[in-house]
Amino acid sequence: MAFHIIMKFIFLLALLNLPVALPFNLDYEDVIIPYLVYLKSNYLPCAGALIHPLWVVTAAHCNLPKLKVILGVKNPMDPNGNTQQVVDYEKMIHHPYFLITSIEHDIMLIKLKRAIQLNNYVKPVSLPHQPAPAKSMCTVSTWAYNRCNISQDPDSLQNVNITVISKSQCRNAYKTYNIRESMLCVGIVPGRRMPCKEVTAAPAVCNGTLQGILSFADGCVLRADVGIYTRIFNYLTWIENTIRHY
Secondary structure: OHHHHHHHHHHHHHHOOOOOOOOOEEEEOOOOOOOEEEEEOOOOOEEEEEEEOOEEEEOHHHOOOOOEEEEOOOOOOOOOOOOOEEEOEEEEEEOOOOOOOOOOOOOEEEEEOOOOOOOOOOOOOEOOOOOOOOOOEEEEEEEEOOOOOOOOOOOEEEEEEEEEOOHHHHHHHOOOOOOOOOEEEEOEOOOOOOOOOEOEOOEEEEOOEEEEEEEEEOOOHHHOEOEEEEEHHHHHHHHHHHHHHO
């Protein structure tokens, strides 16, 4: 309801030719996000981020049956997109401390069976050399579903530009969760809790580096609700060791 009220207000301002100021920026992507990976399964899809020609990082809760790794995707409902690369995976390796009853350590690496071909539509994102401080601007990207038919694949690739918030602000947004140092919170405080259906495990890229993978959100991250992300910086050693070992 709140979203409809905001949109009516924006429409009224447009009719009056008045400037509109929004607290976040939502983009419907006309271009492919080259690091964004679509993880299709017989259950629900997930998003992921390409970090190496052979490796994808996603959330550990995305350990899904009969997974297909698809890169260079704009619209998952179009299986014939000429930019897409579909590749099988060799193994999925979730963090050893991850438990399905917790959102802590919610991170997983997927090793592909073959190195993907890098081009303008498929290329890895950089890993961080330092954590993103509060107020850093980040781009969160994932796919949303057509509200009229959520039984089909998602068909709308979207970006939202929102900021990292402090631990205290995040704890105010999620009072029943223990927000740890290994977590990153991104969004608008306190969050509007707007219901929607979007693909989980959205990556948060801040200043060109991958800083977070969405673990949990009570609401809709594409509408700037606060999400709890796995903080990639805290898992760099595990990521690097896993890639070396396997």
